[in-house]
Amino acid sequence: KAGVTQxxxxxxxxxxxxxxxxxxxxxxxxxxxWYQQTPxxxxxxxxxxxxxxxxxxxxxxxxxxxxQFSNSRSEMNVSTLELGDSALYLCASSLGGLAGGNTDTQYxxxxxxxxxx
Amino acid sequence: xxxxxQMEGPVTLSEEAFLTINxxxxxxxxxxxxxxxxxxxxxxxxxxxxxxxxxKGSNKGFEATYRKETTSFHLEKGSVQxxxxxxxxxxxRSNDYxxxxxxxxxxxxxx
Numbered sequence: 001k002a003g004v005t006q007x008x009x010x011x012x013x014x015x016x017x018x019x020x021x022x023x024x025x026x027x028x029x030x031x032x033x034w035y036q037q038t039p040x041x042x043x044x045x046x047x048x049x050x051x052x053x054x055x056x057x058x059x060x061x062x063x064x065x066x067x068q069f070s071n072s073r074s075e076m077n078v079s080t081l082e083l084g085d086s087a088l089y090l091c092a093s094s095l096g097g098l099a100g101g102n103t104d105t106q107y108x109x110x111x112x113x114x115x116x117x
Numbered sequence: 118x119x120x121x122x123q124m125e126g127p128v129t130l131s132e133e134a135f136l137t138i139n140x141x142x143x144x145x146x147x148x149x150x151x152x153x154x155x156x157x158x159x160x161x162x163x164x165x166x167x168x169x170x171x172x173k174g175s176n177k178g179f180e181a182t183y184r185k186e187t188t189s190f191h192l193e194k195g196s197v198q199x200x201x202x203x204x205x206x207x208x209x210r211s212n213d214y215x216x217x218x219x220x221x222x223x224x225x226x227x228x
Contacts (some may be wrong), residue, residue, distance in 0.1 A: 043206065100147070108161040108163075
């Protein structure tokens, strides 16, 4: 079974631009979560989607948004990029729904490395 | 809110040494607990998990026991190898659809 895939793997943008990152979950997984990883703040939760609905959101400004499609693929968008948005963005998928709950195990993709200049 | 505290690194060991990484948590309800590992330039890999008190998760020689009375989930391995060099993250998941992570512990194993 293929794992979680993320595209692109690397991105270089300049301040003020916007960026869209893509995540394809493991087949059969309906929940997709996004995390930001930086050396200073560690791993921080951005948001989680299940069946095209956002169920939870972390403490990030409105410049960070996401969506999920009917095939469970997800995208996240960051508008008006700032230098501090430079990070590794990780996507994770899990079964979600009734098969989930607090035992639902998340499997991570390789991440997208975003550099903002 | 939920939080995870794990021992500060970095940790440097010789091959075949015993490894322990301490992890304690604060959570409402009955969370599940996880250890993830991250190798350089990669995403997170699930190492092991435990979903209820007294459960023991194990994988690749690593073990951790869910201790509700001490709110801990310490990671142990009896004999480490150079290939175990990585960053290890303790995490918990409660009924809020997200993982809460510790700060990560960098482990370096020398031959």
